[in-house]
Amino acid sequence: MSIALRSVGWREPALQCVLCDARRKGICGALDDDQLATFDRASHRVVLESGAELVGDAERFDHFAILLSGVVKLTKTLSDGRQQIVGLQFAPDFLGRPFRSESNLNAEAATEISVCIVPKPAFERMMLESPELERRLYRQALDELDQARDWMVALGRKTASEKIASFLLMIARCVQPAAGQASTSFDLPLTRADIADFLGLTIETVSRQLTRLRRDKIIAMTGTRRITVPNLARLEARAGN
Amino acid sequence: MSIALRSVGWREPALQCVLCDARRKGICGALDDDQLATFDRASHRVVLESGAELVGDAERFDHFAILLSGVVKLTKTLSDGRQQIVGLQFAPDFLGRPFRSESNLNAEAATEISVCIVPKPAFERMMLESPELERRLYRQALDELDQARDWMVALGRKTASEKIASFLLMIARCVQPAAGQASTSFDLPLTRADIADFLGLTIETVSRQLTRLRRDKIIAMTGTRRITVPNLARLEARAGN
DNA sequence: CGTCAGCTTGAAGGTGCTCAATAACCGTGG
């Protein structure tokens, strides 16, 4: 699959990157025309189905990637199987760990995703040439650190119901960047098992808390994935903070 | 106090930075002689007692700092008072959040500390001039992100006794960089309350788990702060992972 | 219509919390 996509890249060298969302909102906006052409030649796009593993724990990697659509979960697993999601990435996030050749976590597609894949050496060369690119990566790392710290508070100090409310709010914000609305509805990108692994809970507790929110008319659900929040403020009141 | 120390800086412009530990092991190693002299002129050293607040949540800040000795804790607090430590900084870490003018957490001296303080504008100018400096900051941010993610696993999935064991191991490694030893002893830089806030537990649970480790001869304590670990491997076996 | 994965619901039990009392530590001053 990746070979076929790469050949499309060769035939239309500038098309992919010029129109790409990662250029407007992601790190590729740091690149000038020449660098963008280089990037276009070195990179190629791939679509992966939900559950596909991008890189395993303690595994060497030789590619970076930029997430163009879908959600990627970063997980860590203890030797006895207990698992924790330590990060969620949304488009157009950069995926990878510069200055390391081996991963210390597992990156897996939580939904169907499309990614732009670029070989590590080519990308590292661009990082050296473009301080602006490195600055954007640095900014993203700092943003991820802020997020991780917010979730540490949730994991360490919030109750199960506060965790669920906080999680729904986070998803609502990440999936629907249109803020300010009083009401929203969206599809959960994660299964109950993933939500449990993200919040440090069990599947059963996640389910129970969701039904409690539904019983209290804070949310409504159609099927098991689609969530409607008639009043975001009421949900926020449940999030603790 | 800070004014008196700054005047020392003026009289001996190159002395402080040239001998400083932050130059060998910290971010200042990125600076050439000219930049180091500039840095020396712009910065000054301060000693702060345990409990001193470096910056408050939602507070504007106009200085960065480099931690020269001691331990700084980064905390977040929910509206009802529940608190979580989201990071610990050791010498010679950089303290601050580039690209933001307002803090989203509280930074407080957990022990007596000495810091090198530098005004934000001067430091940002140096960041622009020295890609190597920015690269080191980026590296530190990535390292902190790795650490934060490791602690997310502990917070979400480890039991109280595993959390305590993991915490003791982390402190042993950060305070005593000499690795490979079978046994160690060290002083805890945190009170029981701080340890509880770091691990998402209560003071009582921290105390009980420490006495359990002592009862099982995994650790020995003299006073309430000094810990001796006769066999690090046995402690590691309690850490989960 | 059957099957399978994902989800929900129930009952029982355990880990860690709350509340409360005692004990150790430490700086101060007699």
Added chain:
DNA sequence: CCACGGTTATTGAGCACCTTCAAGCTGACG
């Protein structure tokens, strides 16, 4: 040197929240 007050730490008893285990349910897809 020791007595003293305040802070910090330990220990105990009871309880709450979340987990565990187990059973049904829902919905997608053959």
